[in-house]
Amino acid sequence: MFTKILIANRGEIAIRVIRACKELGVATVAVYSEADRAALHVRAADEAYCIGPAPSQDSYLNEAKVLEVATRCGADAIHPGYGFLSERASFAEACARAGIAFIGPNPEAIRVMGNKTTSRVAVHAMGVPLVPGMRENLASEDQAVAWAKELGFPLMMKAASGGGGKGLRQISRMEDLPAAYRAAKAESLHAFGDDAVYLERYIEHPRHIEIQLLGDKHGHIIYFPERECSIQRRHQKVIEEAPSTLVDPDMRRQMGEAAVKAARAVDYDSAGTVEFIVSGKTREFFFLEMNTRLQVEHPITEMITGIDLCKEMIRSAAGYPLAFRQEDVPLHGHALECRIYAEDPDNKFLPTPGKILGLRVPGGPWVRDESGMYEGLDVPIHYDPMLSKLVVWGSTRERCITRMSRALSEYSVKGIKTTISFHARVMKNEKFIKGDIDTNFIDTQFQPQDAARIKPHEDIALVAAAIKAFLRDKDKTQRIMGGECECEDLSPWKSSGRVQRPSGL
Amino acid sequence: MAYIATHQGKTVRVKVLETAPGLFRVSLGDQDYHVDYLEPQPNLLSLIIDGRSFEVDVDAPHLSDLFEVVIEGDHFEVEMVEEKKKKLAMKLSRGASGRQDLKSPMAGNVRQVLAQPGDRVAAGQVLIILEAMKMENEIKSPIEGIVGSMTARIESAVAAGDPLCVVEPWEPQFDEG
Numbered sequence A: 001m002f003t004k005i006l007i008a009n010r011g012e013i014a015i016r017v018i019r020a021c022k023e024l025g026v027a028t029v030a031v032y033s034e035a036d037r038a039a040l041h042v043r044a045a046d047e048a049y050c051i052g053p054a055p056s057q058d059s060y061l062n063e064a065k066v067l068e069v070a071t072r073c074g075a076d077a078i079h080p081g082y083g084f085l086s087e088r089a090s091f092a093e094a095c096a097r098a099g100i101a102f103i104g105p106n107p108e109a110i111r112v113m114g115n116k117t118t119s120r121v122a123v124h125a126m127g128v129p130l131v132p133g134m135r136e137n138l139a140s141e142d143q144a145v146a147w148a149k150e151l152g153f154p155l156m157m158k159a160a161s162g163g164g165g166k167g168l169r170q171i172s173r174m175e176d177l178p179a180a181y182r183a184a185k186a187e188s189l190h191a192f193g194d195d196a197v198y199l200e201r202y203i204e205h206p207r208h209i210e211i212q213l214l215g216d217k218h219g220h221i222i223y224f225p226e227r228e229c230s231i232q233r234r235h236q237k238v239i240e241e242a243p244s245t246l247v248d249p250d251m252r253r254q255m256g257e258a259a260v261k262a263a264r265a266v267d268y269d270s271a272g273t274v275e276f277i278v279s280g281k282t283r284e285f286f287f288l289e290m291n292t293r294l295q296v297e298h299p300i301t302e303m304i305t306g307i308d309l310c311k312e313m314i315r316s317a318a319g320y321p322l323a324f325r326q327e328d329v330p331l332h333g334h335a336l337e338c339r340i341y342a343e344d345p346d347n348k349f350l351p352t353p354g355k356i357l358g359l360r361v362p363g364g365p366w367v368r369d370e371s372g373m374y375e376g377l378d379v380p381i382h383y384d385p386m387l388s389k390l391v392v393w394g395s396t397r398e399r400c401i402t403r404m405s406r407a408l409s410e411y412s413v414k415g416i417k418t419t420i421s422f423h424a425r426v427m428k429n430e431k432f433i434k435g436d437i438d439t440n441f442i443d444t445q446f447q448p449q450d451a452a453r454i455k456p457h458e459d460i461a462l463v464a465a466a467i468k469a470f471l472r473d474k475d476k477t478q479r480i481m482g483g484e485c486e487c488e489d490l491s492p493w494k495s496s497g498r499v500q501r502p503s504g505l
Numbered sequence B: 001m002a003y004i005a006t007h008q009g010k011t012v013r014v015k016v017l018e019t020a021p022g023l024f025r026v027s028l029g030d031q032d033y034h035v036d037y038l039e040p041q042p043n044l045l046s047l048i049i050d051g052r053s054f055e056v057d058v059d060a061p062h063l064s065d066l067f068e069v070v071i072e073g074d075h076f077e078v079e080m081v082e083e084k085k086k087k088l089a090m091k092l093s094r095g096a097s098g099r100q101d102l103k104s105p106m107a108g109n110v111r112q113v114l115a116q117p118g119d120r121v122a123a124g125q126v127l128i129i130l131e132a133m134k135m136e137n138e139i140k141s142p143i144e145g146i147v148g149s150m151t152a153r154i155e156s157a158v159a160a161g162d163p164l165c166v167v168e169p170w171e172p173q174f175d176e177g
Helices: A011-024 A040-044 A063-073 A089-097 A107-113 A116-125 A141-151 A174-192 A249-264 A298-305 A309-317 A397-410 A420-427 A430-434 A441-451 A458-482 B083-093
Strands: A004-007 A027-032 A047-050 A077-079 A155-163 A166-171 A197-201 A206-215 A221-223 A227-233 A236-242 A271-279 A285-291 A334-341 A358-360 A367-371 A386-394 A412-414 B002-007 B010-020 B023-028 B031-041 B044-049 B052-059 B066-071 B074-082 B100-103 B108-113 B126-132 B135-140 B145-150 B163-169
Touching: A004 A011, A004 A063, A011 A027, A011 A040, A011 A309, A011 A367, A011 A386, A027 A040, A027 A063, A047 A063, A063 A077, A063 A089, A077 A309, A089 A107, A107 A116, A107 A285, A116 A155, A116 A249, A116 A285, A141 A174, A141 A197, A155 A174, A166 A174, A174 A197, A206 A249, A206 A309, A221 A249, A227 A441, A236 A298, A236 A420, A249 A271, A249 A285, A271 A309, A298 A309, A298 A334, A298 A367, A298 A386, A334 A397, A334 A420, A386 A397, A397 A420, A397 A430, A420 A430, A420 A441, A420 B074, A430 A441, A458 B002, A458 B010, A458 B023, A458 B031, A458 B044, A458 B052, A458 B066, A458 B074, B002 B083, B074 B083, B126 B163
Parallel strands: A004 A027, A004 A077, A027 A047
Antiparallel strands: A155 A166, A155 A197, A206 A221, A206 A227, A206 A271, A227 A236, A236 A334, A271 A285, A334 A386, A358 A412, A367 A386, B002 B010, B002 B074, B010 B023, B023 B031, B031 B044, B044 B052, B052 B066, B066 B074, B100 B163, B108 B126, B126 B135, B145 B163
16 A cells, blocks of 8 residues: 555545545645645645645646655655546656556546547447547538538537537537537637537437446456436536436446446546436437546445445555455445535526635534535635535435435535525425436526525515614614623624624623 | 615515514514524524524625525525615615626636726626636626726736726717817
């Protein structure tokens, strides 16, 4: 096993990896940007080093600096988490040259799977189904028209270097094709520095279902029960669950075996995920992409299998063979994850960086809070707005949803707006409860329903605001009238913002 | 004390009376509520009304009459203005100039400034682009008008509520050639 692991990440995932290391008895090294001196992962690790200014390019994405710190502090492995350096083949190679283990797959796997076109070619050769469409990039507008005739509408125009929902364009009519082609190329060049685009069939009632894999350096690859990530907002996952309501044991096995085949195409040797787009109509599944990292939503798989994926990923990078076979992977109950973002759900999901003035974390049976937050933390503006992930388990989906509702009602973050209330409302949505969902559910169905919903407690809201206003005005009046007022009933919040009174008074 | 509460365009007169420390009688129109009120954590209220317990999350930005309230996942934006002040404000607002002070809706960085003082702008025209946490937010002119001043500076940081720019309403002038 490794003796010291550097975690090249921040936020909740850095904490997740540090926890796994501590349980394995491995020393931990945090790196942080100048904006993250107060971040929780800095305190959680055994050692911590500043790697540069706030912008990611100057710190968390600075390969040379991260490697220099790792070498200097004697780390024998680097865990990249997700995002940042996790899917950079060049970084994995630089680690190998420096004699430091990269906790992730071999660099070639990252390279092949990191590009939509090369990954599709690789998995297609293994017999993994792809969405009907082009196997190469579009060379001209005429070619686009020819392909559109063959594939039929609706179509999807995709950027070869896209990802995370960016560089996608749905086209319903031939008339729209030429303009869409030019716009997609320009957009892709601007966003990814590459203007290659291609066409494929648009899947109706699309559901995003993915298979977690675990491989080792001895040629073993096993799959886990699927995760459904169809609850997305602007193509970003917000709620994930495992297993999916659409998948039965037979389909699970088929998807699992297809995912393993895809991974075999690149001799996959770590934790990774094969994403499929599944037609909610026909239940056909097609390869979307492979993420060559530990994903945000990995905890729900841990909850239904009892397997610590983060720890297994580290063991596998250290050269241990997998500790279990395919038939040893259980499926027990149901798990849900809600991603808590620093965004205002009642104001177009605008980011809400700022100071966390109060925090109460949910507890109780089968509730797990994966967080990088604490009371007093100033959430910086430079990084992803995800604050934490609330993960719960239940013996059935219904029980899991009611447990998530309960846990969300206990979760309180003060000082900045978060998406907690949004999640609470999704958990009460009839269609969600029935499992009648697809990737457009939030944007096209939930949001309009949600905006038109009846709010039962309007009176209570007015009562609360009135008393709050009354107490504030009373406090203001007393200050003007009586100067320094030390009334009995003066609660601490009223005096917050004033000079602190000496304790014991 | 009496307030005029406005929620989703509806207004109601609200009277608040503190009957004992922590106990209030609140009248919403002609409906009375007897409220046991406690603020165990800052801006997190515990209300007991006729034995029913509510946890209420309230945000009241400093010096503002706008209260943001969340109860059981539902969000309410309530304006709560003292009755006397409201009456005064009603008088003053008559014949308002329509001058628009645009403030930053969030903390972030100014990515682009797309208008200069003196520019004539259309309603809905993008004036400024802010960025925070990988998200871009367009600040648009709410009215047709002339940019009066532009406080936003490119690549500078702004806090939520910081002034960004002023748009004066467009009034056609008669040119005497």
